[in-house]
Amino acid sequence: xxxxxxxxxxxxxxxxxxxxxxxxxxxxxxxxxxxxxxxxxxxxxxxxxxxxxxxxxxxxxxxxxxxxxxxxxxxxxxxxxxxxxxxxxxxxxxxxxxxxxxxxxxxxxxxxxxxxxxxxxxxxxxxxxxxxxxxxxxxxxxxxxxxxxxxxxxxxxxxxxxxxxxxxxxxxxxxxxxxxxxxxxxxxxxxxxxxxxxxxxxxxxxxxxxxxxxxxxxxxxxxxxxxxxxxxxxxxxxxxxxxxxx
Numbered sequence: 001x002x003x004x005x006x007x008x009x010x011x012x013x014x015x016x017x018x019x020x021x022x023x024x025x026x027x028x029x030x031x032x033x034x035x036x037x038x039x040x041x042x043x044x045x046x047x048x049x050x051x052x053x054x055x056x057x058x059x060x061x062x063x064x065x066x067x068x069x070x071x072x073x074x075x076x077x078x079x080x081x082x083x084x085x086x087x088x089x090x091x092x093x094x095x096x097x098x099x100x101x102x103x104x105x106x107x108x109x110x111x112x113x114x115x116x117x118x119x120x121x122x123x124x125x126x127x128x129x130x131x132x133x134x135x136x137x138x139x140x141x142x143x144x145x146x147x148x149x150x151x152x153x154x155x156x157x158x159x160x161x162x163x164x165x166x167x168x169x170x171x172x173x174x175x176x177x178x179x180x181x182x183x184x185x186x187x188x189x190x191x192x193x194x195x196x197x198x199x200x201x202x203x204x205x206x207x208x209x210x211x212x213x214x215x216x217x218x219x220x221x222x223x224x225x226x227x228x229x230x231x232x233x234x235x236x237x238x239x240x241x242x243x244x245x246x
Contacts, residue, residue, distance in 0.1 A: 052082020
């Protein structure tokens, strides 16, 4: 997944609201969101190549989502990043999820990543480039892409042009998705769905053998938890509400 927009503790009724596009090779097989396991139950799509996931939440209201991190000279990968997301979702709180990730990268190396974990009490961004940086996120709207998050970007030399473009797109996205006066969590998520599908913002990607494969909208709040999923680029694929919520 290459674009993640998190509104954390912005709306009283929806402390966690997320809109995210996953960019991936078009021939990499994946399954749509389903419920995994019972201890805890997890709702997430599944990457069939490595068995992990890039986005999901669990019965405790913990959300975890990952983007690749573009690096000029990344660490050797010994384990799939998607399995790390699954590890994070096996925990009871976002804080415990962050500690799980910290222990995991002490034991095993991964390709570069930006990983967000959030619940109604905490939101954290974990950035891995061979060493791990953990940042606590303040209430607000946060945008995470392959080159960083929230205006703090590292542009790799091997993708200098596309990296700068991605940073600019992320800044535009963050500006566009600031909450408006009186806006509800539901209204914001509807607007976010339109924005991440709008090619003006550059985060719905179409390429030769690569592009935006799916899109996810999630809200976790006092009124319940909902997940809408588009199994294709959101500019041309309708979101469907996922059954079997946890």
